[in-house]
Amino acid sequence: MSDVVLEVKDLHTYFELEEGTLKAVNGVSFAIKKNRTLGIVGESGCGKSVTAQSIMRITPKKTSSVSGQIMLHHDFGAIDIAQLDEDGDQMRDLRGREIAMIFQEPMTAFSPVHTVGNQIMEALFVHGETDKKTARKRAIALLDEVGIPAPERRIDEYPFQLSGGMRQRSMIAMAIILNPRLLIADEPTTALDVTIQAQILRLMKRLQRDNGMAIMFITHDLGVIANMADDVAVMYLGKIVEFGSLHQIFKEPKHPYTKGLLRSIPKFGETDGKHLATIKGTVPVPLNPPDACPFASRCSEFIPGKCDARMPDAVTISPGHTVNCVLYEPTNIQT
């Protein structure tokens, strides 16, 4: 049995807007293994969060559609989440128990008028726990585990009484209370101070070591990715443009976009006299996008007639390292 927990194949998530079809996720494939962390990196609006929401099937029901395959692997087989009814019992049963999610803004992600404990224990009650005392014990133990002091007291407090870091810790407690096999973290540290960020990251790593869960870690912060991820997927405009191990992506970036991202990280001691490199332009809105390389409009190595002709195929650079760019397609390398 392989260690693959989740396998996403050719995922498309579209939103039907008045202005047209917004292809937020447009043909994304990847796999996440047990005990490993997949980092998904990209600018705002590249479809990272929508990918996560699609896996949870919590995209807005009326306006969005999810197609492709989202295989959740078990010892006894696999379930295609994309085929499930998003309001059905089967999907609800998976949420929270098999796949859990933590969010960027821990303040708004909690209801302000319910106690933290109430909201943490809720996951237990939804998934069959009936005894209040057991649930409370478990919640307190978890709060303790995620490093919240005096959990017996904190459990009865309201989110606004906790600091940002504590709220994020509570959120993590809430997510892992049922020992999910996959934890999706959508920018979990973006809203936090740098010192708190480091604590949260350390906490997540520890929890992964203890529980062996797979983590899908979404962020725009390459520093955090470098710290957390085993594998990295670089997303741009609803597509994964480069995929590889942490080492491959950081040391041997191939795609012009990946290179651009890495160049735009400020490095200590290198600032004198130089402007920080930026990627020109902004992410376009993927409304009725053409079938071409999504990065073509901003690429410094743009080749007219090729890049805007069709979507480049995935090229395997080395084992586990693929890139979607015409520069690396065999026909082009030869010429």
Added chain:
Amino acid sequence: MSFGKYLLQRLIYAFLVLIVISFLVFMIVQLPRGDAVDRIVNARQAQGDIITEEEEAALRAQYGLDKPIYVQYFIWATQFARGNMGHSLLGLPVIKLINERIAATLLLSVISLIVTYAIAVPIGIYSAVNQYSPGDYFWTLVGFIGLATPNFLLALILLFVFHKAFGLSIGGLYSPGMEEQPWSIAKALDLLNHLWIPIIVIVTAQTAGTIRTMRATLLDELGQQYVVTARAKGLRYRQLLFKYPVRLALNPVVNSIGYILPRLISGQTIVAIVLNLPTLGPLLFSSLLSEDVELAASILMIQSILAVIGVILGDIFLSLYDPRIRMEKGAT
């Protein structure tokens, strides 16, 4: 404990507000009409009596009207606080006249309030959850018309409709002859039978407003992150809807008790005149027309007191309901 302190602060503040209001009421109602002695003198002169200057002065002294305005106000206010509201021109103590009607006023207000929420909250939830559905549009339209129709006009229209359709006369709270009878099941039924039309009339505008508030805030709340969090935990949409967004969206609605109650009392006034209900409104109206000053001032004062109580109740309910406010108030 600290909540009790907050409550005490609220009450003291309300008391101060009422003092200021009482002064305004005194200025508005008492002063411009000349004083009671003028009226007595006028009345007696009209009957052909001759009144001397001395008699007039004596009367003035007897009523305390020879003193400066602020002293007069002070006398009036302290008497009022003691429950001595003076005498109506109808020859009865004001307090007796008011007592007769205050129960009906409160009954109408409280029932109207309950009916308002009972209708508005479910419809508001429905409209928000099914935004832009035909049902939502229907209720939005009904809401607009409800807001646009002044309730006394609605009363007139209903009067007409009921008269035409059923030959019913729907004024008053009791059938003729019922009012004097002692309480019995028949009387209570009779009351209910008469009550629902005024209630419809009074409630319409407030209900329309509350539906719109409920819909708007719930729409806001539905877009909040915590809704997604709850879904991600595997909650059923329905469970989630009522536990989180509805609960939060009810906040402004709960607080609205504070201003809806005064509005109900206020809105009742004209409706009660049209429908001939035994509440404070018509009494105020007739007392103003007949220059029955002490009665008018007292009614205005009582209505203000009811309104201020309403505001306090709104605050208290909200702080009991919303832990954020409870804690904040407790902390200060």
Added chain:
Amino acid sequence: MYFLAFTYELWTPYRAVTQHQGFVNTPPTPVHFFDSQGNFVGPFVYGLKYELNLDTFERIYTEDVETIHRIRFFTRGEPYRFWGRIDMDWRLFDAGEGKVFLLGSDHLGRDVFSRILAASRISLTIGLVGVFLSFFLGATLGGISGFYGGAVDILIMRVTEILSAIPQIPLWIALAAIVPIDWPVTRTYFAITIILSTMTWTGLARAVRAKLLEMREHDYIMAAKIAGAGDLRIIYEHLLPGYISFLIVNITIAIPGMILGETALSFLGLGIRPPAVSWGTLLEGAQNISNIALYPWLLTPALAVIATVLLFNFVGDGLRDAADPFKEL
């Protein structure tokens, strides 16, 4: 609509105060196009006959199919003084020798249709004038309160709280009852406007203050202050553009409240008094059930009120949506 109100004389067949002898409480006159033999003669009305029902002493009006009065358009009809200045007699239509009461006539034989249009002048303008008055009060006081804060703020806010704690309609009634009955129409008009404004400015003041407080926190105001701009300059250059649309929306929403207030007061006989007409005074005649039951057309001014208020609400709502830059897509 305001155009109609200002030029109503042109559109109506009769003067609002004309009492048509012998035509008391007539029901709306049906406009016919074909005579009793089915011949097309264009729009016309029949002459009216009435007889007294001796049991109830009600007048029963019947159409006299023998007499046909064609409706004449763009005619010279009953003379009037346009805006009280210019003598004119142009009317959009009348029925010559016959009587055309599109919405019936009242207990003095006055044409309800003409009166509704005539009344719109007072009812609509009182909304406008009143709103501008309360807008002036509200925007100024609210603006001062929001901009300067501190003790001034507290004082003004306390005043608004106290005023809004008094039930509105009873207070209006009490205030309106002070207005002497013998005052001339214009003075009553302004008195009523002022009374209505005293209560409604508080809401506007609070709204303006809240908006200002919110805007004051924005960084660009801080930037302007640091750049050394004076208070007035900040208010006019930076704050006013931001909340002018907000004010317009609020004004639009406040107008119907004013119109309703005037209607209510006049309805009770405490507002505009005859011979001036407003929708409220027109409805006064519809106060008791027997009148409404017998002469339901007396209720038609209510429809005018409802339609007007609906219109303002829709416009206000539309403006609010248009003015909100953060509206959802």
